[in-house]
Structures are given as structure tokens and as C-alpha cells.
Amino acid sequence: MFVRKYILPVFLAALLLCSSITSVHAERSSNPEAKAFYGTLSEIQAVTQQNELNEIPYPIDLTTPPELLKNSIVLAEYAEKQRVRADLPTIKELIESDPTRFSGHYYDADIGTVTVLITEDSESLKALVRKSSKNGDKIKFEVTKYSWADITEAKEKIKRTVEPGTVLALIPDTINNKLIVALDEKSSTQTQLKQTVSSLFLEKSDMLVYTTLPASALKTETDNTHWGSTIPIGTKIGGNYRQDPADPTQMFYGVCTNGYFGVNAADQDVMVTSGHCQTAGTVSAWYQPTWATSSIGNFTFRTTSPGDGSSAASDSGYITLNSGISPRARVPYPTSTNMAMVTGVYVSDTVGDTVYMRGANSGTTTSGTIKYSNVDVWWGSEGYGYKNNEVLASGYTSIGGDSGGTVLTNYAYNNNLSGWTFQLAGTHTGTLTVHQDLQSGIKAGTYKVYEPLWTTYSDLGLTALYLIAP
Known part of the structure; x- marks a missing residue:
């Protein structure tokens, strides 16, 4: 979330899309730490899946390399439960291609199965799902009344x-x-x-x-390391400095977190974070971590959506990086000296799946579980009306200044790269607090809200992502 002199209430909002072009390629540098993968997210996902062929899924709290691990049974059991997650992109594509026959899908991490919801008890439909998947033995089916098309x-x-x-x-x-x-x-x-x-x-x-929800239920939200010219993902950034109109001696400013690096339509390197970090209609310098250091670039673009509700947008924007600033697709976890690599992308947004969030202001990387996806929410301020396709998660922690923080999944040990890896899932936006169990089934608690990667990549008109590859 975004920290300023005051905290603003936020109302957020969801739909599914994916475009395609004919090819994806990696450019920019022979350095594996600075490869820009060009193409649509579906193409980038297909190419980078090759990076994961020699990966071992790991629990987030286990940081012992496999060759030093003494209790290998624990890891083997965890990997077995994770096996079906490789089929989530395929299952989502099947649902999107025939939304009248499917209702959705969800993952049960405790037993390692995916349940596909179908609107007819059709053996041919079940066979199609199993044939399209590599782990059909881990897929179950439930027949439902309403289709995904009905819901959307x-x-x-x-x-x-x-x-x-x-x-x-x-x-x-x-x-x-x-x-x-x-x-x-x-x-x-x-x-x-x-x-x-x-x-x-x-x-x-x-x-x-x-x-019902209270109108203030949704709100936008330190690691002060100065990384110099080579900046990893999940670092603290500050900017949007301006005078308080009511008191010129006071300054408003923003603190947010770097979500990921990409390339915009003008072929410029950009740092992506939350759009609400920058005042709509303005451009200003941003810094890492604060203006006590040199500027890393200007916040040149952010999304908006009209207050009449006629369209929606993700909460996203980017800083166009100055020359001399190098993106680094790593996250300060497990430590700032042994940082995990971001090697792929995640676009499944599956209920029950595990995600992790790196917030620079909190200085932590914590895990959570997706509870709801494709959520439409009304924001109503800061340049946004409706926002679509929000994801609500429980479990991971955040504080003010973590807005824009990178949301990750698929923590693993990659034998080819000899290190820890994640997939990029999205960027943290804020929180939704429910004070008591609701009749609708929503449980009391604080839900974390994040923007799926595919919405920000599309809304910002990006042409490439920075990832690490062998």
C-alpha cells in the first residue's frame, strides 16, 4: 500500500483476457540477470516453463538446498502435492475457451488436487480435461448449476x-x-x-x-536499502513529492514498492508499481529508496478509469528508468545477499493456490492463499472508478508503503540455475477488512488485494518482462 501524510480509502474491482502474437524472444543482454522477454504473457509463460523442468518445489520456510537436506521425505511429499499445479494454466485456458460448460476451478493444497467445476455431467468433457492435463489423476470434478459465462x-x-x-x-x-x-x-x-x-x-x-461492507473496508497501503544502479524487484521507492496547498511548509510524498521490470511500447525500460502511488495527471521524479539519493527516473504513466463506471482498469503505473539504471529480476529472499530469481510468470489466479508478497516497507516476504479471484470492486477515488479482476488473498502480511509490492508463486529450487526461484504473479494493492463473518460465507479477517500480472501487463501496454533464464 501507498504511504503518504494520510491514508486514502480505496474501493477496488474484475474479466479475463489474453492476446497473442506469433513469437516470443529474449533480448537486451547476454547476461541472464537482465533478459527482456518480448511477447504476450501466454507466450512468455510457454517459453519460460522450460526453465522450470529441473525445479524442485519448496515450502517457503525451508531454505536448505536439496543436497544438504536431511529429511528428503518432507520435500517429496510437498512436491507430490504441488504436481498438479503445472496443469493450472491449461485448465484455465479450457474454461476461458468454453465458459458455458465450465464454472471455474480451485486447488486444495492439503491433498494436492484441483477440482474443475462443470455444468454437465459429461464423460467426454471430463476426458477432454484429463487428456489436456499431465496430472489427470489429481483432477476431480463437480457439477454446478451456473456457468462461468453466467457469473461474468x-x-x-x-x-x-x-x-x-x-x-x-x-x-x-x-x-x-x-x-x-x-x-x-x-x-x-x-x-x-x-x-x-x-x-x-x-x-x-x-x-x-x-x-454488506463498510465503505472504508478497502484501503491502499522498511527496508531502506539503497541498491545503487542495479535494482532488484521488491525494493522501496519514494516520490510524488509536492507541497501541501494548505501549508506550503509541509510536503506530501509517497512510499511504495517496486513490483517488477518491463519494457514499454516506446522500447524503454520501466519499473512497474501501483498507479495510486502517483497523483493522476502528473509526472514527477522517483527515487530508491528516498530523495536522499539520485532519481531513478520519472513516474510517466499510470492507469485511470472513469467515475461513471463505463470502463475499468488495473491499479498500475510505471517509472521510466534513467539510463544507467539496470533491472534485476531477483527478490531479496531468503536474504539480501542470496536473492531468489524470478524465472517465469503465473496467470492462473486459482482459488486455493499459494502466493507470496514482498513488501519493501515491511521488509518481509510472506505467504498467503488465494480466496477469491476475478473480483470487481468500486474504488471511487484517486483516478479510479471500477477495477476488474482483483484477487483477494489471506495470510500474507503488508503495511503502509508495500503498495506495488511483487506478488509471487511457485517457490522452488532450480538445479540448472543452482538457486531459489519464483514466478511473478502480480502486484499488491491494499487490504479489505471484514469485521465479522458474513452470511455470504466471507469470513471475518483482513484480505490482501493484488493486481494479477496479466491485467497490469496489458493495461500498461508493455511489450516485454525482465526475467532470469539460463
Whole structure:
């Protein structure tokens, strides 16, 4: 989350897309630490999967290399449960290609299985999924009433009908095959709004579950290491310095975290972070970690979405790096001297899957679990109306200044690279706090909100990602 002189309330928002071009290639440098992979994310994912052929999945709290590990049984059991995760991209593609016959999918980390939700008890459909997967023995099926097309079309229909901001969030509950409609708990028009929404789905009324959230439930959010000219992912950055109009002697400023490195449409190296870190419509210098050091570049682009709710965008932006600043696709974990490599990308956003977040202001890398994906949320400030495709996770920790922090998955030991690796999953945005268990099934607690990689890569018009490869 973004730290400034005050904390702003944030209301966030979700849809699935993926484009393609004909080829992907790595350029920029013969140095494996500075390779820019050009292409769409699906192409980059396909190419970088080759890096993972000789990887051993690892629990995040286990940092002993495999050759020194004494209890190999623990690692073998963990790897067995992780095996089916290799099929998640394929399963997601099947669902996207035929959304009327599928309802979604979720992963059970405790037993190492994926459940695919289908709308008909079809043996041919089950056979298609198993044939397309490498670990069919780890795939289960459940027959559901409503398809993924029903859920996504309902979200769009509701957003087109209601006044922007009256529905705070639209949350697909994949496991229970429902769409949770979250209203402002203090709104005086709750009853009328429920009637309006319900009237849109007279024949599908049991698909909807209503709940309420406080309007302040969603909020945007130290490691002060100065990395010099070669900067890894997950580092502290500061900028957006400006005078307080009410008191010229005071300054507003922002502290955020570097999410990842890419290349923009002008073939310039950029550092990606949260869009709300920079005031909409402005350009300013940013620093690493603060303005006590030389500028690393200007924050030149961030997304926005209109307040009338007519379109949505991810919370993302980038700093165009000055010459002499070199991207480094590593994360300060397990230590700042033994940093894990980022070798691939993750675009599955699977409920039940494990993710990790590196926040520079908190100075930590912690793990969490995806609870909901493809969530549409109303932001309503800081240049954003609706945001789509948010992911809600529980477990990982964050504090103010962790906004933009890199979200990772697939912690492993790569034998070819002789080191620890992650896949890039997205960038941290903020938190959603639920004070008590809701009738909709949402449990009390603080949920972490992040932008999936595929949304920021697309919305920012990036053409390449910096990753490490042999």
C-alpha cells in the first residue's frame, strides 16, 4: 500500500483476457540477470516453463538446498502435492475457451488436487480435461448449476444497471458457485438496490448472495536499502513529492514498492508499481529508496478509469528508468545477499493456490492463499472508478508503503540455475477488512488485494518482462 501524510480509502474491482502474437524472444543482454522477454504473457509463460523442468518445489520456510537436506521425505511429499499445479494454466485456458460448460476451478493444497467445476455431467468433457492435463489423476470434478459465462455476464449486467459506487464489490465465489454482491452497509437504499439487482435475474435468483461492507473496508497501503544502479524487484521507492496547498511548509510524498521490470511500447525500460502511488495527471521524479539519493527516473504513466463506471482498469503505473539504471529480476529472499530469481510468470489466479508478497516497507516476504479471484470492486477515488479482476488473498502480511509490492508463486529450487526461484504473479494493492463473518460465507479477517500480472501487463501496454533464464 501507498504511504503518504494520510491514508486514502480505496474501493477496488474484475474479466479475463489474453492476446497473442506469433513469437516470443529474449533480448537486451547476454547476461541472464537482465533478459527482456518480448511477447504476450501466454507466450512468455510457454517459453519460460522450460526453465522450470529441473525445479524442485519448496515450502517457503525451508531454505536448505536439496543436497544438504536431511529429511528428503518432507520435500517429496510437498512436491507430490504441488504436481498438479503445472496443469493450472491449461485448465484455465479450457474454461476461458468454453465458459458455458465450465464454472471455474480451485486447488486444495492439503491433498494436492484441483477440482474443475462443470455444468454437465459429461464423460467426454471430463476426458477432454484429463487428456489436456499431465496430472489427470489429481483432477476431480463437480457439477454446478451456473456457468462461468453466467457469473461474468451477471457482473457486467449489474455494473451497467446500478449507479456507480452503490455496489462496492462483485465477488465470484467459485467453490460455492455463487456471485456475492457487496453493498455499502450504511446505504439507505439497500432494500431498493437488492430489488433492482434481483429483478435482473428472476430465473437465476439463487446465483446471487447479498452482503454488506463498510465503505472504508478497502484501503491502499522498511527496508531502506539503497541498491545503487542495479535494482532488484521488491525494493522501496519514494516520490510524488509536492507541497501541501494548505501549508506550503509541509510536503506530501509517497512510499511504495517496486513490483517488477518491463519494457514499454516506446522500447524503454520501466519499473512497474501501483498507479495510486502517483497523483493522476502528473509526472514527477522517483527515487530508491528516498530523495536522499539520485532519481531513478520519472513516474510517466499510470492507469485511470472513469467515475461513471463505463470502463475499468488495473491499479498500475510505471517509472521510466534513467539510463544507467539496470533491472534485476531477483527478490531479496531468503536474504539480501542470496536473492531468489524470478524465472517465469503465473496467470492462473486459482482459488486455493499459494502466493507470496514482498513488501519493501515491511521488509518481509510472506505467504498467503488465494480466496477469491476475478473480483470487481468500486474504488471511487484517486483516478479510479471500477477495477476488474482483483484477487483477494489471506495470510500474507503488508503495511503502509508495500503498495506495488511483487506478488509471487511457485517457490522452488532450480538445479540448472543452482538457486531459489519464483514466478511473478502480480502486484499488491491494499487490504479489505471484514469485521465479522458474513452470511455470504466471507469470513471475518483482513484480505490482501493484488493486481494479477496479466491485467497490469496489458493495461500498461508493455511489450516485454525482465526475467532470469539460463
